[in-house]
Amino acid sequence: MEPDAAGTVPSAEEVRDTTDPHTATEVPRTHAVTIGRDRSLAVSPAGSIAAWPAEIRQPLREPHPPARSFNVGDRIFSWLTAAFAGLILAVIAVMFATLAWQSRVTIQRYGLSFLYTSTWDPVHNVFGAAPAILGTVYTSLLALLLAAPIGVMVAIFLVEMAPRRVRTSLGFVVELLAAVPSIVYGLWALIVLVPLVRDHIQPPLIDHFGNTPFFSGYPIGLGVFTASLILSIMILPTIASISRDVMLAVPNSQRDAMLALGATRWETTWKVVVPYAKSGIIGAIVLALGRAVGETMAVQMVIGNTQSFNLSLFNFGTTMPATIVNQFTEATGETYLSALIELALILMIVTIILNAIARLLVWRVTRVAGS
Numbered sequence: 001m002e003p004d005a006a007g008t009v010p011s012a013e014e015v016r017d018t019t020d021p022h023t024a025t026e027v028p029r030t031h032a033v034t035i036g037r038d039r040s041l042a043v044s045p046a047g048s049i050a051a052w053p054a055e056i057r058q059p060l061r062e063p064h065p066p067a068r069s070f071n072v073g074d075r076i077f078s079w080l081t082a083a084f085a086g087l088i089l090a091v092i093a094v095m096f097a098t099l100a101w102q103s104r105v106t107i108q109r110y111g112l113s114f115l116y117t118s119t120w121d122p123v124h125n126v127f128g129a130a131p132a133i134l135g136t137v138y139t140s141l142l143a144l145l146l147a148a149p150i151g152v153m154v155a156i157f158l159v160e161m162a163p164r165r166v167r168t169s170l171g172f173v174v175e176l177l178a179a180v181p182s183i184v185y186g187l188w189a190l191i192v193l194v195p196l197v198r199d200h201i202q203p204p205l206i207d208h209f210g211n212t213p214f215f216s217g218y219p220i221g222l223g224v225f226t227a228s229l230i231l232s233i234m235i236l237p238t239i240a241s242i243s244r245d246v247m248l249a250v251p252n253s254q255r256d257a258m259l260a261l262g263a264t265r266w267e268t269t270w271k272v273v274v275p276y277a278k279s280g281i282i283g284a285i286v287l288a289l290g291r292a293v294g295e296t297m298a299v300q301m302v303i304g305n306t307q308s309f310n311l312s313l314f315n316f317g318t319t320m321p322a323t324i325v326n327q328f329t330e331a332t333g334e335t336y337l338s339a340l341i342e343l344a345l346i347l348m349i350v351t352i353i354l355n356a357i358a359r360l361l362v363w364r365v366t367r368v369a370g371s
Helices: 072-102 104-110 130-161 164-177 182-209 224-248 252-260 265-276 278-294 297-302 320-330 334-370
Strands: 031-034 040-043 049-051
Touching: 072 104, 072 334, 104 334, 130 164, 130 224, 130 265, 130 278, 130 320, 130 334, 164 224, 182 224, 182 297, 224 278, 224 297, 252 265, 265 278, 278 334, 297 320, 320 334
Parallel strands: none
Antiparallel strands: 031 040, 040 049
């Protein structure tokens, strides 16, 4: 006989049989046996336990509620931490209000037309942000198209395939790339990437696909294509490191169950690990997109900096950060300065939205993994 929750075994005298009054035959009947304060256990006539009530598996007493301290030092510490947390929101609000106030001239003068007009003429105080906005979106999406598959593959290798020593050292190198300043990437692009693109990448593409709108132009080296390449290199560590962390959060029970069914490691990765971590991987990609949108110096050094937009990857172009850093010191009039600050306001709004979406997606996958 199995013991009860109190550690005692019911005796035979505590178990009785009864007779069904309609059939006059003896039928077994379970009886309640007391096992502690106000708790009972169903026992069969043979002395075996018939069922364990669900409440038996619960603790016999509820845990103590968290203690509330009325110490003055604890209260001060709580107020300080809350103040520092609120300070972040206050700084963002002050930045937004300052940019909105400083750009009020062009907001009142152009309104929404500032977003879709393409004329940028500081001499006549006519400004339209469409080329900078479209150039930002164009270069960022192209960089994401190049970096996202490679970054996810690197994360899969680090989590699922690499030996422990390689996983640790290579993971450190990937995270180290994210700490390299953008000006270093820009100088490297000017010295190494621009001649490489000009001499070995652009000529064959122009020869074979020059009649298409995406590859027309001349092999100069500078332009949207080179800016997208350097952006893809810069956001690659972000995608790889965050995707690796999200895949590490996938429970091993998911992998073991798939392998037990006869799946290969490749099938386990693509049918279990990647779908389970899909939201987090998308969050990593969106977070990398936010960095690509706000990148300044590296793009400014290789994109050519012309206030025009063209579908050709080999033509010059501009982005919102590149326009601001190029022309801010030359902005003499109130309208000119207001137009540049409004560009910064648009850039701030877009970056905050993208980062918020990425954080929500990463939080979602970690919450599911922890539940």
